[in-house]
Amino acid sequence: MLDTKDPAVIDDGGITSELEVERDHDQREHTPGATKTMVLNMGPQHPSTHGVLRLLLELDGETIVKAAPDIGYLHTGIEKEFEVKTYQQGVTLTDRIDYLAPLSNNLVYCLAAEKLLGLEIPPLAQWTRVMLAELTRLNSHLVWLGTHAIDIGAMSVFLYCFREREEILRIFEMFSGQRMMTSYFRIGGLALPHPRGWQKRVKDFVDIFPSRVDEYEELLTNNGIWTGRTKGVGYISLEDMLDLGVSGPMLRAAGLKIDLRKDKPYSSYEKFDFEVPTLTANDVFARYQVRIAEMRQSARIIKQALEGMPSGSHQADAPGIVLPDREKMKTQMESLIYHFKIVTEGFRVPEGEVYSAIESPRGEVGCYMVSDGTQKPYRVHWRGPSFGTLQATSRMIEGTLIADVIAAIGSMDFVLGDTDR
């Protein structure tokens, strides 16, 4: 059965390790006549690595011979932490994993728990989830675009992007009371009912947003410096990406129509009319264009959610899991007991295991949840999209120029909190 002669076992498979870089460098040092190389440590404290990614680069002049990504500097043990928190408390941890897409993380965690519980979520909550998840996508893409542009040298785009991002954060604050660590989606629905006047706020934003995307495009799409630095840079074949665990916009920029919102619709995405933009150029510029197109599609979805928002309850009808209404809690004995029990000991989740996955701004975010029938998850594994994406770094940048590294890793759009958890 076991075939150790499989060529893939001997091949490094495109993921260079730090040891390999050092070994290669040493070998060249001690081989007469071999090209001498230099090892450069980029990160973990480098403004262009978007967090604490360390890249170990072996350079021959300006060409990268080998590149090894090194992660783990932001490991906080969140998966362990899940095991000592009740299911509902776990929601707050998910915000802190990928801090640019808190609501996407809330959503995938809630979907996993709700699947185990067999809860039916009312339409209003589902549509609100879609709307806010898409705003999260805009939020994340805006931060990505702004910082990516700064990395490549276009300073002003950042200011434009953060202007819109600020408005999105205000909308989050309006709904949840928090700008970033929202925890707005809870198991069983939403944490709070809709705030007063949210329609106008969201409508004003979504009406103006497409014209703002035009502004970004005006600054970048036909900008000679931008296209010069991004076109034809950061190429990696689709086969390599699929095999190395990449997901999301990077695959779509390589021509693969893959999007969990269409492939495995969750939270009523099947009721929304939107397209999955794909391109085939498979370089940094194509990834930029795909994300720009996605922003326009997200705005479409938000508009549909806003216009067709159903009425009804914001929480499932599940006493014992969902906190009772404040009014009922003060007038009915039973509600008071439920409230006390949920707050003090949580609720029991039937034994079983599920894997729920959604399309976050960065790709497939998955939550593998194992329950042993108690109030706390037995095990939660978080499949962060950035973790898989980073495995493609070596294959993508080896053999290219060091100046292109920043553009290439910027186009991957990873968040180190999501990688290390």
Place this chain on the structure above:
Amino acid sequence: MSFRKGAPVSGMLPDELQENPTAAALADIATTGNLAYGELTIEVAPSSILEALRRAKHQLGFERLSTVTGVDRFPAEPRFEVVYHLQAIQRREWLRLKVRLPGANPEVESAFAVYRSANWYERETFDLFGIRFLNHPDLRRIMMPDDWPGHPLRKDYPVTGERY
């Protein structure tokens, strides 16, 4: 139906999976399996995991390995589970493969030979659970420092405190 209830029936799948083409293709090496919450789980013996992954990728068209992770069933035996999540993009199908490993010296063949994305996922599982993956190209810790004692996601590893 839960996977933990009842003893695994060797080489046999429950009736509900007889019609499932994916389960049928793995039936001869499966030790048990189930279809709970609309998710297909197939358990195989540790010795046949590479064969199962090969078939999944080359015969059944599961192009993507989403994630590899572990579960610690301490103090039960076999103590560890290694769980693989696969996706077939065109058919919109998902598959969970699972092997069970003993608490003493847990080791299993690396999936790297079939799916290269297993590299870091297995390093993570090795780091946090102490499960060894044979023929892995670079089995080192990935999250914790290299000289860290113990494996944090094991159930006998404390959540708080300074020493293991």
